[in-house]
Amino acid sequence: MMGSVGATASRRLLLKQIAATTAYFMASRSYSRASTEELRFGLTPVFLTSDLELLGRLQLYLSRATGLPVTLLTRRTYQEIVALLISRQIDAAWICGYPYVMHEGELQLVAIPEWRGRPLYQSYLIIDADRQGDGLGDLRGDTHAFSDPDSNSGFLVTRAALAEMRETPERFFARTFFTYGHRNVIRAVASGLATSGSVDGYVYEVVAAIEPALTARTRIMWRSEWLGFPPIAAPRNPVDPGRLALLSKALLNMSDDEDGRAVLAMLRLDGFVTRGAELFSPIAAKAALVASAG
Amino acid sequence: MTGWLHPSSWPITVKVPLAVAALMILVGIVLSERVLAHLDESQQRHLRDLAQSYLDGLSSAAAPSILRDDVWEVFDAIERAQALNKSVNAAETIVANADDRVIAASDPRRFPTGAPVPRLVLDQTHAQPFRFDIGGDRAYAMRVLAYPGREVGTIFASFDTSHLASERRGVILTLAATNGLLTFLLAAAGWVLVARMMRPIRVLSDHLGSARESGATPIAGDVVAHSRGEFARLFGAYNELVHSIDQRHELSARLAEEEKLGSLGRLASALAHEINNPLGGIFNALATLKSHGHLESVRAGSIDLVERGLVGIRDVVRSTLALHRTDGSTRDLIPADIDDLGLLVAPEASRRSVTVSIYNGLVGGIPVPSSSVRQATLNLLLNALAAAPPGSRIDLSAHVADGGLLLEVEDRGEGLPAAAAEQLTGASTSRPLRDGSGLGLWMTRRLMDTLGATIAVERPEEGGTIVRIRVPVSRHEVLADVA
Numbered sequence: 085m086m087g088s089v090g091a092t093a094s095r096r097l098l099l100k101q102i103a104a105t106t107a108y109f110m111a112s113r114s115y116s117r118a119s120t121e122e123l124r125f126g127l128t129p130v131f132l133t134s135d136l137e138l139l140g141r142l143q144l145y146l147s148r149a150t151g152l153p154v155t156l157l158t159r160r161t162y163q164e165i166v167a168l169l170i171s172r173q174i175d176a177a178w179i180c181g182y183p184y185v186m187h188e189g190e191l192q193l194v195a196i197p198e199w200r201g202r203p204l205y206q207s208y209l210i211i212d213a214d215r216q217g218d219g220l221g222d223l224r225g226d227t228h229a230f231s232d233p234d235s236n237s238g239f240l241v242t243r244a245a246l247a248e249m250r251e252t253p254e255r256f257f258a259r260t261f262f263t264y265g266h267r268n269v270i271r272a273v274a275s276g277l278a279t280s281g282s283v284d285g286y287v288y289e290v291v292a293a294i295e296p297a298l299t300a301r302t303r304i305m306w307r308s309e310w311l312g313f314p315p316i317a318a319p320r321n322p323v324d325p326g327r328l329a330l331l332s333k334a335l336l337n338m339s340d341d342e343d344g345r346a347v348l349a350m351l352r353l354d355g356f357v358t359r360g361a362e363l364f365s366p367i368a369a370k371a372a373l374v375a376s377a378g
Numbered sequence: 379m380t381g382w383l384h385p386s387s388w389p390i391t392v393k394v395p396l397a398v399a400a401l402m403i404l405v406g407i408v409l410s411e412r413v414l415a416h417l418d419e420s421q422q423r424h425l426r427d428l429a430q431s432y433l434d435g436l437s438s439a440a441a442p443s444i445l446r447d448d449v450w451e452v453f454d455a456i457e458r459a460q461a462l463n464k465s466v467n468a469a470e471t472i473v474a475n476a477d478d479r480v481i482a483a484s485d486p487r488r489f490p491t492g493a494p495v496p497r498l499v500l501d502q503t504h505a506q507p508f509r510f511d512i513g514g515d516r517a518y519a520m521r522v523l524a525y526p527g528r529e530v531g532t533i534f535a536s537f538d539t540s541h542l543a544s545e546r547r548g549v550i551l552t553l554a555a556t557n558g559l560l561t562f563l564l565a566a567a568g569w570v571l572v573a574r575m576m577r578p579i580r581v582l583s584d585h586l587g588s589a590r591e592s593g594a595t596p597i598a599g600d601v602v603a604h605s606r607g608e609f610a611r612l613f614g615a616y617n618e619l620v621h622s623i624d625q626r627h628e629l630s631a632r633l634a635e636e637e638k639l640g641s642l643g644r645l646a647s648a649l650a651h652e653i654n655n656p657l658g659g660i661f662n663a664l665a666t667l668k669s670h671g672h673l674e675s676v677r678a679g680s681i682d683l684v685e686r687g688l689v690g691i692r693d694v695v696r697s698t699l700a701l702h703r704t705d706g707s708t709r710d711l712i713p714a715d716i717d718d719l720g721l722l723v724a725p726e727a728s729r730r731s732v733t734v735s736i737y738n739g740l741v742g743g744i745p746v747p748s749s750s751v752r753q754a755t756l757n758l759l760l761n762a763l764a765a766a767p768p769g770s771r772i773d774l775s776a777h778v779a780d781g782g783l784l785l786e787v788e789d790r791g792e793g794l795p796a797a798a799a800e801q802l803t804g805a806s807t808s809r810p811l812r813d814g815s816g817l818g819l820w821m822t823r824r825l826m827d828t829l830g831a832t833i834a835v836e837r838p839e840e841g842g843t844i845v846r847i848r849v850p851v852s853r854h855e856v857l858a859d860v861a
Contacts, residue, residue, distance in 0.1 A: 227491055229450070259492060263450040276487035277453050 123152045123327050126165040126177030128232075128314075138350045145343045149334035152327060160264050162234035169319060175327050176318040182236035184317055185368040188361060194316040194328065195335040195356035196363065199286055203359055206285035207237035207308040210273050213301050220245050220306060228257040229269045229278035236367050237284040238266055241308045244370035247377035267291055274301040286313070290352045312363040316356070391572050398568040399561050406557030410550070417549055418512045421542050426508050428466040429519040433533055435459050437523050440473055444481060444523060444531040449491050453482035460484060467538040469516065472499060475531045499534050513547075515540045578609035582616060594620040634821060641760065641818075652694045652725050656687030663687070697721050710743040711783070715752050716776045723759050731768040734759070739777030746783055746829060746849050754825045757818040758787040758845055765791030765843070783849040790842035799835040802845065 125146065127139075139156055147154040157174060159165050166183045168174045170190050184191055196203040211217060220242070230253075231238020239262075246256050253260050261278070263269050266287035272278040285307065292299040316335060322328040338344035339355035348355060385393065436459040443451035452473050460468045472483040474495045483489035489496075503509045503520040510517035521533040585597055596617040605613055663680035670676040697718040716738045727734045755774070762772045770790040777784055794802070802819045804827070826833055829849050836844040 259449075261449040263454075268450060268454070271457075272450060272453070275453070276485070277449065277482060277491065278486075 121152055121327075123147075123150055123154045123331060124157060124174040124323075125154060125331070126157045126159070126168055126174045126179075128159070128162050128165045128177065128179055135350070138347070141343070141347050141350065145338070145341070145347050146331070146334055148343065149337070149341065150327070150330040152330065162232045166234065169317065172319045172321070172323050175323050176316055176331055178314060178316050180232075180234060180236050180314045181312045181364045181367040182240045182371060183234045184315055185364050185371055186234075188368075190320055191317045192320045192322075193359065193361065194318050194332050196315045196359050197313050197351075198354040198357050199313060199352070201354060202310070203313045203357055203363065204310040205237065205313045206310055207241035208283050208285045208288050208304045209242065209280060209306040210270065210283055210288065210302045211280045211305045212273065212276070213303045215279075215303065215305075217305055220249070222305075223280045224256055225258045226279040227259045227261075227277070228253065229272040229281035230260060230262050231266050231269050231281075231283060232262060232264050235266075235284070236311065236314070236370075237308070238269060238282050240367065240370050240374065241311070242282040244373050245308075247373050250377075252377075270298055270302060274298055280305070284314075286352075293352065309366065311366055312359075315364075391569060391576060394572040395565040395569040399565040402557070402561035402564055406553070406561065410553040410557065413549065413553060414546070417546060421546070422510055422512070425466075425510055425517050425537065425539065425542065428463065429508055429517065429535065429537060432459060432463040432466045432468060433519055433521040433535060435462060436471070436473075436533060436535075437521055440533070441523055441525075441530070444473060444475065445525070447475065447481060449482050453486070456482060456484050467541065468535055469538040470534075470536045472534040473531060474534065476529050478532065481531065495532075495534065502536065503534070510539065513543050515543055578605055578613070582612065585616065589620075594623055596620045637818065637821075649694060649698055649725075653691050656690045660684050660687040693721065709748055711740070711746050711748040711751050712743050713738050713740040715748050716740060716755075716774070719752060719756055719759060719774065722756060723763060726760070726763055727772075730763060730766065732763055732766045733771045734763075735771055735773050737773070737775040737777075739775065744778065744783055745851055750825045750829060751783070751785070751849065754822045754847065755785055755787070757822045758785075758847075761818055762787050762789035762791070762843070762845075765789050765794070767791060778851070782851055783847075785847040785849070786844060788842060788844045793837045793841060794835055794843040794845075803833050803835055 123146065139158075143154050143156050157165070157168065157177075159168070162180055162183055165174075165177050166179060166187065169177045169179065170187055176194050184193070199205060209220060209223070211223070217223065228242075230242070233239055243253060246253060249256075261272075263272055263281075266284040269278075269281040269283040270288060270291055273281040288299065288304070318328050318331075334344075335356040336358065338348055388396075436455060439459060440452050440455040443455060456471045456473065460471065468484070470484055470488075472489050472495060473481045475481055478495045478500065480489045480491055480493050480495060482491060489499075503518040505520070507521065508517070508519045515538065517537040517539045519533075519535045519537070521535075522529055523531045523533065581597060581601060585595065588595065597613050602610065602613045602617065660683070663683040666676060667680045671680075716736065720734055720736045723734055755776075759772065759774060766772055766789045772790075773786070773788040775784075775786045798819055799805075802823055804823055823833065826847060826849070831847055831849040834846045834848075836846065838844065
């Protein structure tokens with residue numbers, strides 16, 4: 085009996101082991117890239133995704149600082165990157181405050197960029213440089229360019245402001261469209277394709293410094309309050325805690341390294357810091373307002 | 379003035395360069411037309427290809443976005459297509475949905491999203507996929523985007539073709555300048571060539587022109603020596619012609635001189651005869667005086683006879699002197715000049731048994747040169763004497779009428795031959811006949827020409843010839859004389 089029980093138990097153990105091994109192998113095959121020693125880092129169009137040199141330098145720095153091969157993933161929309169993050173297909177991603185507060189239960193903060201000495205930024209409403217007006221109320225009937233439906237500065241801030249006015253973008257504006265990039269919002273307003281746009285204040289200032297001709301055709305009509313800067317987030321249950329720790333360290337020490345400072349200079353950032361989730365409470369409040377307004 | 383405008387009157391040195399220029403212009407126009415046609419065709423083909431490639435790229439990039447009505451993506455596709463196809467110089471691009479409403483345009487301020495595509499844009503292409511007017515600043519293209527069975531949108535594009543237009547203008551200018559320069563150079567070369575070729579002809583025509591005014595001169599020997607071919611032969615022939623004309627002139631002069639000497643001889647013999655007759659009487663009277671001079675009656679008769687004979691000799695000598703006065707002075711005609719003519723021809727008249735009857739109606743001096751009139755009248759009288767049959771009469775009349783001196787010589791001969799009459803009246807400008815006949819008449823004609831006189835010849839029914847000379851006299855002086 086005992087032997088039988090033992091044999092049965094050992095058979096069960098063996099079966100379990102086989103199953104586990106199979107599962108491991110199957111899992112390792114399906115997540116082959118994620119589970120190998122490679123750091124996968126997602127980037128949203130929050131900043132200048134078009135700058136290949138910047139991507140190359142960032143990849144080089146992260147790879148050297150973590151000692152791991154690094155793959156940078158860019159997607160057209162926030163949604164795609166957030167989906168990769170929540171489904172744990174990537175180790176971490178630079179996302180926006182809005183998706184973070186929407187998925188706070190599944191995500192953890194890794195680091196927050198510091199801009200002009202604070203981990204804060206604003207949302208801007210921009211219009212044609214020659215146009216009059218000083219508030220959102222003047223934009224009724226416009227063709228309005230949003231950045232991304234999952235962007236705080238490029239959508240949520242304006243959406244929440246309209247909700248306070250008991251309006252929705254569909255009713256308030258004659259037409260809206262998404263450009264899936266803050267720089268594209270500036271282009272749309274500058275070219276006249278849109279008569280106004282909601283844009284990330286940080287991106288606008290960087291573009292103004294790099295491409296003054298583009299922003300010269302636009303004017304900042306309204307600035308939002310200071311809000312939490314788009315953070316670097318990771319799945320709450322890390323894909324690989326060791327890799328995440330290396331990444332966190334690399335980001336927080338970026339300003340101490342020459343290559344890191346070069347990347348930060350290109351990004352016009354001071355460095356990365358850690359902050360608690362309360363930094364994004366104002367964004368969460370806006371999200372709640374919009375959700376309650378319907 | 380209008381004759382100068384007629385091309386046939388232009389000199390050949392003008393006509394040939396003009397003809398060359400006209401031909402060159404014609405050739406230039408034809409060549410330019412061919413070059414431009416080729417240029418236009420290649421420009422059009424090149425532009426069409428570029429436009430097609432632009433629309434291909436744009437439609438493949440924008441088609442999915444058009445289906446989704448994605449304003450930004452369509453706009454971004456337009457901007458990327460324009461940046462990629464810089465060589466096509468896309469000026470304006472409009473992407474419209476199936477209802478011809480703008481989704482996005484390269485210039486959103488002119489064509490805002492959602493607005494209907496302006497009629498003007500719809501008409502620009504004339505509903506053709508591609509339209510380019512040669513030399514225009516714009517080309518237009520249109521592309522209907524269809525997913526199987528369904529039209530989803532249309533792309534309207536216009537292209538800046540001003541660089542092609544200016545290239546075409548440059549080609550036209552180059553063609554015009556080149557052709558103009560070539561035409562000018564060839565016309566100038568034609569002018570130089572023709573002027574060179576025509577130089578011998580001009581030498582010849584200059585000589586012929588001066589021959590009419592001042593007598594023919596031969597072409598200089600060195601000019602002839604430098605000529606070749608037909609012009610050398612032509613110059614040679616011309617110089618021979620001038621030489622023969624000179625010989626004829628010399629012959630005529632010699633004949634005139636001989637005629638003058640001949641008439642002088644006749645006059646001299648008549649004069650000798652005239653003097654010989656009284657001399658014979660005088661010698662008879664002297665012989666009578668020698669033998670019977672002591673007789674009073676005989677002496678008086680003989681002396682009277684000698685005196686009359688000497689008076690006759692003196693008259694003859696005096697009138698001969700008057701006729702052949704050689705001191706060059708001219709004086710007016712007086713009635714005695716006409717009477718003297720009777721004395722001069724009397725011996726010849728008596729030799730031929732012809733009576734010369736003179737009607738002298740002149741009173742006082744007539745202001746015409748006496749020697750020319752007398753010489754001419756003497757010629758006419760001698761001519762009449764030569765023609766008059768023995769026993770007939772010759773009438774000479776001279777009077778003033780209608781402000782002119784009228785001289786009339788009438789004989790009863792067989793009539794003046796027509797050729798001689800023409801020489802006399804000036805109807806024929808030919809030189810004296812080769813045998814010397816008619817020389818007296820020709821000289822009469824020339825003498826009268828110098829006085830501006832007219833000569834008329836009449837042949838009456840009853841035979842003979844009447845020659846009338848009318849010498850114009852200044853009316854004032856005639857009246858003064860009459861008064």
